[in-house]
Amino acid sequence: MPLIPLPWLREHVDVPAGTTAEQLAADLVRVGLEEETIHTSGVTGPLVVGRVLAVVPEEQKNGKTINWCLVDVGAEHAPDTAPEGADEAATGLAYHPRGIVCGAHNFGAGDSVVVALSGAVLPGDFAIASRKTYGHISDGMICSAKELGLGEDHDGIIVLDDPPAPGADALTLLGLAEEVLEINVTPDRGYCFSMRGVAREYAHSTGASFTDPGLVAPAGSASRPPEATVDGFAVEVSDEAPIHGTPGCDRFVARIVRGIDPAAPTPDWMATRLRQAGMRPISLTVDVTNYVMLDLGQPLHAYDLATLAAPIVVRRAQAGEKLTTLDDATRTLDAGDLLITDSPEGNGSRILGLAGVMGGADTEVSASTTDVLIEAAHFDPITVARTARRHKLPSEAAKRFERGVDPALPAVAAQRVVDLLIELAGGTADAAVTDLDRTTAPGPIALDASLPGRTAGVDYTSEAVAETLRSLGAEVVTEDSEQIGEQTSEAEASGRRARRAPRLKVTPPSWRSDLRVPADLTEEVIRLQGYDQVPSVLPSAPAGRGLTLRQRSRRRVADLLADVGLVQVLTYPFVAPGRRDELGLPAGDPRRRSVRLANPLSEAQPLLRTSVLETLVDAAVRNIGRGLTDLAVYEIGSVTHPAGGGDGHLPRSPLPALGERPSDSDLDAVRGAVPDQPLHLAAVLTGNLVPASVHTSARAADHADAIDLVHRVAEMLRVPLTVTADAERAPWHPGRCARFALTDGTVAGWAGELAPKVTQVLDLPARTVAMEVDLGLLLDAAPTEPTQFRAISTFPAAKEDIALVVSDDVAAADLLATVREGAGELAEEVRLFDSYRGESLGEGRVSLAFSLRLRAADRTLTAEDSVKVRDAVVALAGQRYGAELRS
Structure with missing residues (x-):
């Protein structure tokens, strides 16, 4: 960032006396040069010029030689008493000199030096005070360049050439009293990395007189650089x-x-x-x-x-x-x-x-x-x-x-x-x-003089636009705004000319290579005329149709997860190649095929994720490492699936020529090069899902909670899912993983407990559970028609519990669907509430108990109605799975 000392800036532009760095910053910010900070020397208090009157070397017991010096610091800064052992008659002064101990040896009597007096503070918050050292009272310090922050030379003190009288202010002499403004320059304003450029911008802001030291003097001028000669260095x-x-x-x-x-x-x-x-x-x-x-x-x-x-x-x-x-x-x-x-x-x-x-x-x-x-x-x-x-x-x-x-x-x-x-x-x-x-002069830019005003909403006159651009150093020529056809009457032509702003032909100055198109010139006019002139106008919002059904459904999913206690996080979609090994993905797993970034933010993470869990586990580990032992987080984000071969490389997108609209075939190729990026939902739960309290006991999150989250999301979206056990889906535990699929068999996701090896490698707590589903797939499968509510029956409900004994290889979800089907229209709710295994049932048998709530819309159900439902359920379950009613 450029540093701007005010005295240097004054050599090029008329900066009023007394202007502070803060005032300069306010002037420059009006033309887009923002203040970064204001630097000071870090030296405060009395720092004066001293003339050395005498130097007495004294060797110390440790072998070091110090100098006991008498220094004239002027009458204004003279001490009240003479230094110990000073021969004041020999100094010829009408006031006392100061006695100072100094360890440097690059000066002698008669030299002028810089002296920090008692009360001064040097860089590093080093306070100066009179103190006894090496057997003398040292009343100040003779300073080196490093001690004043002026350089790295610490061995020798500063000896002044052509010095002022003793006692003169050394802060001003050395420039230590000056504030230096540091400004922030945008990449397109490189000319402001110089006093010349900043001085020009100050002149734009304040109207101060500016003399450009970088212009080539006209031919014949004594200050014009000489022309090239044939005998110049080759x-x-x-x-x-x-x-x-x-x-x-x-x-x-x-x-x-x-x-x-x-x-x-x-x-x-x-x-x-x-x-x-x-x-x-x-x-x-x-x-x-x-x-x-x-x-x-x-x-x-x-x-x-x-x-x-x-x-x-x-x-x-x-x-x-x-x-x-x-x-x-x-x-x-x-x-x-x-x-x-x-x-x-x-x-x-x-x-x-x-x-x-x-x-x-x-x-x-x-x-x-x-x-x-x-x-x-x-x-x-x-x-x-x-x-x-x-x-x-x-x-x-x-x-x-x-x-x-x-x-x-x-x-x-x-x-x-x-x-x-x-x-x-x-x-x-x-x-x-x-x-x-071999340079080429910048070419002219055609500018409609009304463009800056139309862009900013300010009525800039064409004269003001032209004059503003000239102040940049540009050449501006006014041209006719349009060609009037031969068939146009003179009166009509005059009216059209009056209604239209003239066209300007603007040739930028050589130091403004960033000015290439009319928009660049428009920006300069608005900037120099003042951003404060641009009105704040709140645009009227056009009538819209609100969020789409898909957008509303996605927000409802986020609200649902928040309502059950999960916290949403956002992670970067970049992963390291070793993450798939940490998750235990087998060789050949499609999730190992990734898109590799050509210019990754970190060389350690060059791949795009194929699963939201790949990055969500990092957020979980980070929070657990900060002491959050009970954690429930989720993320809705895209994953990237490469198309084509198995190396993860994408087809190369064409690069359309600059300044030309891409052809339809180019646009199709660009779209074709974009990989598939489905929307996924993932969650990680660990620790206690229900915290301990006075009235409740703590309950840790388990695989059933992760499975229940998927059920909740599917029910809210009205998407029926079938659930089966999956023993081969990493990173989940083989015995505690559920696979979810649509009714057509399309797999929608997985949920359950993470495998012990995975939690150990990732530094997650044991028994951590997780789920991940293809949310985009669920949103696509969700019904688009509004939910149709039916009238609530005013007749009482009948309850029926049915316990069916089946082989333990029958999926509970399949049997639940069968019970629901067999119960027919009278079934208002069917729920699995118990699973039992025992010797009385026999080896390989299990009892699954279902609770049915039955209700009719037109009558009160009788005992015979309940018996018919029970018989229908048992018959259908027996036909499909050999189920028997548990006695």
């Missing part, structure tokens, strides 16, 4: 087959400065600004390139000219090539990386750096460099972005290039670097100039 661009159709480099400017002083220091004002902008001062040459980048927005790179061999070649990498970058990391390159190279043979065999991202170690500027070559180039944003992400190098240069850099800026920025090196390092610029320019 540069070649070899990118005949760009990765995505755009050349990787379309401009490359190279300037040479000779005879710079390698020992020339970075001036304090520049070092301060670099630190405020979040960059560490390194050396003068490197600092100048960074400073110009922060100021104008053009990344630059300095090479040690003595290490280069002409020509420089810009080319794509060959797979497997390696480069040691400036961070001392050796990187294996990709064929998509754009490189800066050179070699004595001219074939670009030596790699100098990753273009637009980071330079290499072989040609970096060193402490002995006297001649430098300055590179200012324009690289393709997509190429730089992919390289930076591929190698995990989010450098300051890459941040700018990937958002778009002004292609007209390289020559201006290179000239600025040359001027600063001449001024600060005593260099001399070569007359030879390289400027390989």
